[in-house]
Structures are given as structure tokens and as C-alpha cells.
Amino acid sequence: MFNNSPLSYPQSDVEILESIDPMNSPAAHPLIDEVTLTNVVRRILDSKTAILGQWHAEAIAHHIINNVTAGLQRITGIASDRSKQFSWSVILKILHLQPENAGSIFNSSQDPTHWNYWQREALIYTSGILDNLTGNLVAPRCFAITEPSANILWLWLEDIQGSPGSTWSLERFGVAAHHLGYLQGSYVMARSLPSQAWLSRDWHRAWVSNIDSTALEAWREPTVWQHPLLKEIFSPDVGDRVMDLWSDRHILLDAVDKAPSTLCHFDITPNNLFSRPNAYGDDQTVLIDWSFVGYGVLGEDIINLVLDSIFLLFVDGSSLIPLEKLVLEGYLAGLRSAGWNGDERVVRFNYAAVAALHFGLIAGRLLYLVRNESRYNWLEQRFGRTFDEIIRSRAIAISHALELADEARLLLRYL
Template sequence: MTMALTADLTDLVRESLGDPLAEIAGQHAELLDHGPGMLSTASLHRVHGTTTSGATWSFFVKSIHSLRHWPGRAMIPEHLLADADANFPWRADADVYLADRPLPDGLRLPRMYRLDDLGDDRLVMWLEDVQVAPAEWDLNRYRCAARLLGDLAAAQPVAGAATGPREPLDSHLRYYREGPLDNVFLPALRDPATWRHPLVAVNADPLLRADLLALADRIDPLMEALDRLPHTLVHGDAGPNNLLVPADGSAEFVAIDWSWPCPAAVGFDLGQLLVGRAHTGELDPEDLPAVHEAIETAYAASADALASPDEVSFGYVASLVLRSAWSAIPFELLGQEPTPELHELFRKRAGLARFIVDLGRSLDI
């Protein structure tokens, strides 16, 4: 990666500035924090500088790799390693560029200036450094995002049984169920010690554990019901943090960190849109009902050529349950000191879990 960052960037700078005569006067690489949860991201850098004429330039450089290179690989149970290596979609964010599928008006990708293949399942993406406008995630912004996600779904349907053969459906959702869900999240939920921990015992309602485990008995019927719905290609991680509002007004949103390269049921992308800011603690549980109603309505109106409102609702909620119900409480943080701030996060995440569970219990299979 060091060699990639220090390579001659003259051609990239000239392309980004639209100046065929630009010469680099200074160049700097800034390492960015990408958090522990990004399994396929090796590093993020901002490489920036100036030209001899005084113009400034900047690139967002994302290095991605196979799960074989993930530092936390030792946490994966030995019997799951082969499936994890084969199924984890580590290069999805690069492949969305190579597929070159049209996006709906109002949604765009960051411009990719170069893709370096370092070999051994390692890639480096040289991307536009999107300047982001200060933007509040109010209900109107949620509606705009859901509308565009509905447009995206309607523009990229996957053939169903009535129209001919189609790709295997929800393969990554099935991998998630058979891997992390069955081997990490559900065992943690079933462990009484989890619920005796002060961070959980104080903040989770007394019936939450029983309701989560009862909902787990519906996993197979939910998967089967999702398979019968209209399917589409999706973003896969369309939370607010991955839908940037560009300062230059070039689009309503710039979509980054695409992560789901296989078909999914209509409504799938709404799940991460709902839980994204709830996971970080920015969205209080009491605000979830209003966001839920706003995004479901907006998405259904945009995707009406692909699916009925009832199909959108089921696909959205069932996918949300399967992907987010059992990981809503952040069990991975139980080893940290129970500070007031961490108690507040657990309160909000327990409220998220309760909200998802109640939605899941309402599903008619």
C-alpha cells in the first residue's frame, strides 16, 4: 500500500483538475480511522496536495482485501473459515464500478480515477474526495433517500420464476444466517450471563430476551417468504453514513461502501437506512416509528412498478429482522468499562432491538 500512495500521481491530478499541464508541488497522505467493523477495508487514506500553480487536489484512497487478510480472522470459528473466504463480498464496492449499471437521477457514485490490483486479493481504489455539505437527517432527508433507493430497486429487477431463470437469491443473507447469526449472535442471546451483565440488565426490558429467541424460531419461514418476493440488486449498506450529501449539489446523495453484490428482496435497503443512526446512538428509539413510516411509504411509491406496498413492507421488515434484530444489542462492547455514555448507547440499542422485534412479531407468514 505504501508504494501505491507514493507513486507518481501526476496523471490522476491532471485528470481530477481537468488541467493537462498541472504539476505537483506538494503531496501528503493522511491515514483515516475506518473503525473495527469494516472487515474488507485494510485502510483509508486521504492523499492531497497542491500544484505549482496553487490549485489544491485530494483523493480518497480505499484499500480493500479478502477476508483472508482481515486481522480479526482468528475470531472466526475454524469450521466456518472456508465458507467465510468463499462468500464474504470483500470486493463489492469495486465491482459496482466495473458493472457500470445506471443509477437513478439524484444518486451517483464517487468518481473512481484508478483501481490498482496489488495481487493476492488486494485492491486499491483511488476515489473522488467528496466534499460533504452539512445536512440534518430529518424526516424529509430520510424520505428522499428512501425514494432514491426505491428508484434503484425498480431500475435493477432480477428475473423471477415467471420470466425465466434467475440468480441464486439472498445468498449472502443465507451465509449470514448460517455463519455469524447461528454461531455468534444467537449463542450470545441464549447465554444467561449476557442478560445478567449490568449494561444489558439495566437497559433491556425483561421480556426482550424471550421475544428475541421466540422470533429466532421464525427464521426459516421468513427466509422462505422472502424468496417468493420480487428481487432486485441493492446497495446493501445504505445507512445515512454511506449516503453523502455533496456540497457541490451534483446529486442528492453520493452512495459509498456498496456491500451486497447479489439479489435481495424488494425493500432490503430500507433496513440499514433505519438502523444506521440508531446503531451509532444518533437516533433515539422514540424517533424510530416516524422514520420507519416515512421511509417505507417513500420507497413503496418509487418501487410501485416492481412490487406492491405489501410486498415492499414484508421485504423490508423481514430483511430487517433477519439482518439486525439479533445484533441490535452491541454484545461486542460488553468487555468495556460501563461508563454513563456506554449505558446510554445500550439503552438506545436495546430500544432498537425492541422496535425491530415488535415489527417482526407483526409479520404474517
């Protein structure tokens, strides 16, 4: 069922991705048979004799941006074993391979070399890689993977009982960054990286290579500054700064590629994070959705933890600088605790350079969005904010990314 081959990953088209509705797919409404469910419940309860009692499945409300995922279900129920009753719950994540849709850039693929290879998350769970994570950063347990029909996989995952990242304090982001730093520092110091060919590669290069440079050039058009919102939140030199960053992309990417490699998740945003106490009462970070896992560099994985938190309105834009400080300090402390004693300017450069390229060059998409008034109401419903608030938050992330580009250029001379 699983194949091996390299992967590359293209640029996200932010607003198109947000509009995908995979719940229209028949795969999103599974017919769950009790034999399969009984086997899963026995794994959950670590019992070979548990008998399934009443149970209930309910769709989880969510915004899926990758149509490899057909749907999410939370299934809860009762089981009996040796005259005792036990409650249980499990998350059913449904992966599927859809026919190509010409209107979507997020088509799933059966080609393991494709950036959106539909079996990747199943592969990472069956590989055992996630069973050997170090420290207090962990993945959900996977109790089973079943294949109810062709081109559909069911992942039976642990129902995480904890505090979601969307409710965290700024300080808790720093704790998660420490946990991440320890894990990634451990790979650099003491472990060989996993060698599976389906792990993602060249994430930052693939992202940048798919940027539409004509959308960036549009910032130089005089008519852009007739829009009152853009005139209020950006300075007129933003177009030149964006194009300067575009011109410097290869210099920055070449320098990033020289940094120490580690295992990266590539989608560490608040909606993929939970905190909970572990068996010893210590604070533990649980990271879900491993669809894009692969090879990256130190500092790369904390970019989304900071800037996506602002861009997607999980954290108020006024808190960007203190959030960034806490995350960078926590991450570096985690690296040190794992034994990494390298130059922290390398980490800071990787963070600044890749963040600049990922978020500074989203300026073209932001301009398109502002000009497309048909999207305003949908976005307001999606985020529960006014369109002005949404754009301001994204503008803060983009503007800061352009400042990080200046910092990356300064740091480059020390590397």
C-alpha cells in the same frame, strides 16, 4: 486480476467487528509514487498535460469493521496546466488480502465465492455498473485502480464534498430513501439485473444461517434478569419472543424470496451516505463503500438506514418511529415514481421480516456484551457515550425488530 463466482455473506459479530484495527497493517501506510499520482490527478482535472505540484497525504480517522480495507487516505495538492494552477483532492482506499487470523471472523479471502472476497469493490467499479445508476443516487467516481504490489489494490476515489449522513435531519433520510426507491424500482421495471457472478446473493439467508442459537437460548436463563440494566429495559418475555422468531425464520425467509429482486448495497448506514447538490442544483445522495453489493429484494436496503441508525447511535432512539415512517414513505414514493405499482404490503413485509431477523436475533450478541465487562470502556471510548446509553440504544432497535416480527406474521397472510 479479477475472477467471477457466487458469494454468500455471514452474520456480523458486532463487537468483534468493531474492535478490528487494520491500521496496524503495513498496507495502511502506502508509499505513493508521483507517476501514479500524476496520472490520477490528470484524470481528476480531465487534462493530459497537468503537472503535479505540492501535495500532502493524511490518514482519515475511521473505524473499519472489515479488514479487507487496510486504510483510507485523503490526498490534497496543487497542479498546474497551461500557466494556471488548480487545487485537487482524492480519496485513496486501500484493499488488501491478509493472511488468516484465527482471532478474526472478518478475514479477507481470495476466493470469489467467499462472502468477504477482497476484490469485490474494485470489481464493481471496473464493471461499469455504478456508472449507470438512475436518478439522484450515485456512487463516487473512481479515477483509477492500481496494484502497487501483490494482494494490494488502491482505489482512487472521488473526495465527496457534501453533508455526511451522520449530520442529516430525519427528513433527509426520507429523501435518500426516495432516491433509493427510484433506483431499485427502475431495476424491477425497466432493467435486467447485472449478471456478474461475484455479486452477493442470499444475503438475508446467509446472515440468519450464521446466528448462534445457543446465545439466543441464554435469554431464558433466570440469571439473565439479575442484571439491573437488562431488567430495566426488557420485559421477561423477550427470550420467548426471540426463540419464536428463530422458529419462524424459514417461513419468513421463504416468503421474502418470492419478492421482486433488485440491486442492493447491503450497508446503507449514515457513515456511508452523503448529500450534495448535483449539476442542476437538485439534492443528490452519494452512497460509498460498495463492498457487499449484489442481489436483494425490494425493501431490504432500507433496514440498515433505519435500524442501524439507531443501533449505532447516529439517531436518538426516541426518533425511531418517525424515522421509519419517513424512510418507508420516501422509499415507496421512489418506487412509484419509477413506475412500480405493486402491493406496498410486499415491501412492508420484506422490511419487517428481514429487519426482525437481522436485528431481533442480535439479542444474543447484546446479552454477551452486557456480560462481558471488559468491553465496557472500549465501547464508551468508541462511541463517546456511557455504556448504559449504548445498550439502551441497541435495546430499542432489538425490541422494535421483535415488534416488526409480529407485523411480518400478520402481513404474511396477505401475500
